Amino acid sequence: MLQFKSGELPELPFRQAVKRPTPQKCVQIMEDFKVHTLEGVMQGKAGDYLMVGVRGELYVCDQDIFRETYELLPG
Numbered sequence: 001m002l003q004f005k006s007g008e009l010p011e012l013p014f015r016q017a018v019k020r021p022t023p024q025k026c027v028q029i030m031e032d033f034k035v036h037t038l039e040g041v042m043q044g045k046a047g048d049y050l051m052v053g054v055r056g057e058l059y060v061c062d063q064d065i066f067r068e069t070y071e072l073l074p075g
Contacts, residue, residue, distance in 0.1 A: 022054060023073060024051055024052060024053070024054070024070075025051070026049045026050065026051045026052070026061070026070070026072075027049065027050050028047065028048070028049050028063070029044060029046070029048060029049070029050055030046055030047065031046050032044065032046055033050070035050060035058050035059060035060055036058070037057065037058060037059050037060075042059060043060070044060040045063075047063040048060055048061060048063050048066075049061040049062075049066045
């Protein structure tokens with residue numbers, strides 16, 4: 001079985017891919033919160049986003065990562 005360690009890039013023929021522009025529902029929560037996710041309970045901090053995934057799953061997105069990764073649509 002292959003094993004990979006985070007932070008150590010294996011010598012493989014990596015290609016580049018761009019994430020499809022799939023709109024996701026999100027809301028910024030202005031107080032600490034908890035979310036029961038597929039991986040267990042996640043804790044969100046004030047200002048983090050509650051996200052709805054493509055299959056309806058809920059998860060937390062840190063506000064700094066949100067700003068780097070997402071752009072809010074008008075409306």
